[in-house]
Amino acid sequence: MEKSELDKLMSRVAEGDNQAFGELYRATAKGVYAFAYSYLNNSSDAEDVMQSAFLxxxxxxxxxxxxxxxRAWILQIVKNLALDELRKRKRRRQTNYPPDERDAVISPTEPSALDYMMKCLTDEEREVVILHVVWGYKHREIAEKLEIPVGTVTWRYNQAIKKLEKFKEGV
Amino acid sequence: MKDKDFFNQLDKELDRLVPPMSEKLASEPIITRDPSETGEEQTSKRVRRPQRRGLFAFVGVAAAAALTMAAVLPFALSPSDSSQYIVMRTDINPSVSLLLDSDYIVRGVMSNNDDGDALLSDEQFTSSLEGKSAQQAAVLISERAAKSGFIDVANRGSGEDYNRINVSLTADGKTDGNMADEIAAGLTNYFNGIGVYVLVDCTETVEVGIDLSSAFDENTLVYQRLDADEMEEYAAQAVYSFAQELLGDALERYDLYEHIYALNEQIADLNGGRDYWDITPGSGENALLCAEMADKLAKMSVLYDADYSSRAEFLIDYGAYMTGILLVDVDALKLLYDDGIDGENFSGIENFDTRLNYYNFIGNNVLKTVIEELFSGSTDTLDELIDSAVRLTEMRIEARLERFTSLFELERKPITEDDYAEFIARIDA
Known part of the structure; x- marks a missing residue:
């Protein structure tokens, strides 16, 4: 969804329009989930954070x-919640939790793109990829948001793409 | 696989993983007005803060991360079978709450402010509170506060300047009502016994039907209960507080050196060039100056572990110290201290000269590294910065304990009943 459309939609939500909220959910849920997942690397926690974020x-x-x-307003909410979750996780670090069954929802024979991103990209590369691909940020906008040069964003993105091209090629 | 294929697969995965909107979410009302303005109950305690600029935007974020890494979990709530709870809140400046069972035994501990966090950051100390009686725990907390300099052991009290400990007991059911008096008496007796003037105010109230125990979960320290934004603010404040404390300490040391040197000059003038280490005090002005000198030297010994029983040792240290701060504008630092260090006068590029002056005086490389590297916004060394910031946090309480424990442990004359009555009269309590 275009940035201006999202701004208008959120403005309607701020006026109490529940139908607009439904549209907002459909338009952004995947982006919210992916952004949360990039911090948490866990389906269950990412879904919890997504639900909390929309609440x-x-x-x-x-x-x-x-x-x-x-877009920035929503992402800030998600980021705060994800960081909160990470803090809670650190506090529970002595406890061994069983693996989340949903993390195996994707067939073991079929490599998961999400997992591949988590494993192969650096935090910085993943952030750029998610903001650009999932949220539609332009490189210039990412540079402004992250307060880094545009060239750095482009370089990180290209590095990420090179790594992602190896996906499913057994590398 | 081309990146387009990759992103198509990512999109499909997200389609599978992301659930449709839940009924709960769909039915949740949209809040279109600030509940605090409409008188409705707040759903969250977070408040919007003015955006910070420059340095502490970074300091806050990274120090917040650092504090997260430094999380300490002394002991989680271990409730007894007791159906009744009492919360004992001790306010000195550090504010700490203890959850007591119906036998007034400590079952949980919680800090209420950043100084409380500092007090409880020592896991061993915090764990030691568990299972203690309310009276014992009140003394342990107050003693720890005194050893950390939160109670001024030299303050004899006058007017509104005196040490005070407030203890409040809140029970969720009827109690025998004597515990407040017992705690007050226990604390007063303890401090009178070690010669420290403290006013203790202890109250007990009953609030039937309130849930006292739920706040005592595993989040013992304040920052463990904050969301990311609040923690950012908290962490920045912790850095300012530490910087202010270090400056106060360094200025005190500077003043001590200056006073000792000046006093010795005056004594030499009075005694034909023979200074403090060459003469016997005698009487009159000479005796007064020598007594003041002895007092300053004792302070130097207690606070900074510097023994100047010989002139040579003093002159060597004094010379080295003054050479080390040759480029420092001490007057400017005194003004900074009086104003109190905050984001306005310490952060950002516009205050770089102030910080440089500060670092030259303080000589605390950890503080300098944390602040300046965070200011650069570099993420490449984030792990190092986190380590440094954790160390910074630990250093604050270590420094306080090191500095004030020796003062606390000095032998003092116990306070008699008459002395205490005079103290109460002096402070008009």
């Missing part, structure tokens, strides 16, 4: 300034 979007709708950058 917060409803509960904090009044703090959204109409027409401002909805």
């Amino acid at each position: 917060q979007i409803k509960r904090k709708a009044y703090t959204y300034k109409k027409g401002s950058n909805a």
Whole structure:
């Protein structure tokens, strides 16, 4: 979804439009999930954070300034929640949890693109890829958001693409 | 596989993994107005803060991460079978709450502010509170606060300047009502016995039907209960507080050196060039100056472990110290200390000269590394920065304990009943 459309949609949500919220969910849920997953590397936690993020979007709708950058506003919520979850996870670090069954939802014979991204890309590369591919940020916008030069964004993206091209090639 | 194929597969995976909107989410109302303005209950305690600029935008984020890494879990709530709980909150400046069972035995511990976090950051100390009686725990916490400099052991009290400990007991059911008096008496007796003037105010209330135990989960320290934004603010404040404490300590040392040197000059002038280490105090002005000199030297010994029983040792250290701070504008640092270090006067490129002056004076490389590397925004060395920031946090309480424990352990005359009555009269309590 285009940035301006998302801003308009979020403005409607901020006015209390529940139908607009449904559209917002459909438009951004995958992006929210992927962004959360990039921090948490776990399906169950990513889904929990996604649910919490959308709850917060409803509960904090009044703090959204109409027409401002909805994408950044939503991602900030997701990031905060993901970091909270990481903190909780560190506190539980002595406890051994059984693996999440949903993490095996993808056939073991079929390599998971998400897992591949988590394993093969650096944190910085993954962030650029998710913002660009899943959220539609332009390289220039990513550079502004992350406060790094555009050239660095492009370089990281190209590095990531090179690694991703090896996906399914047994590397 | 081309990247396009990869992203197609990623999209398909996300289609499979991301569930449709739940009924709960669909039915959740959208909040379109600030609940605090409409008088509705807040659903979250987070508040919007003005955006910080420059240095501490970075300091906050990384220090927050550092604090997360440094999480300490002394002991989680271990409730008894007791159906009744009492919360004992001790406010000195560190604020700490203890969960007590109906026998007034400690079952849980929780910090209420950043100084409380500092106090409880020592896992061994915090664990030692478990199973203690309320009176014992109140003394242990207060003693620890005094050893960390949160109670001024030299303050005899006057007007509104005196040591005070507030203890409040909140029970969720009826109690015998004597515990507040027993805790107050226990604390007063303890501090009177070691010659430290402290006013203890202890109250007990009953609030039937409230849930006292649920707040005492595994999140013992305040920062463990904060969300990312709140933690960022908290971490930045912790850095400012530490920087301020270090500056206060360094200025005190500087003043001590200056006073000792000046006093010795005055003594030499009075005694035809023979200084403090060459004369006997005698009487009159000479005796007064010598007594003041002895007091300053004792302070130097207690606070900075510097023994200047000989002139040569003092002159060597004094010379080295003054040479080390030759380029420092001490007056500017005194103004900074009086203003209190904060984001306005310490962060950002516009305050770089101030910070440089500060670092030259403090000589704390860990602090300098953390602040300046964070200021550069470099993420390449994030692990190193986190390590440094964790160390910084640990150093704060270590420094306080090292500095103030020796003061605490100095022998003092116990306070008699009459002395204490005079203290109460002085502070008009």
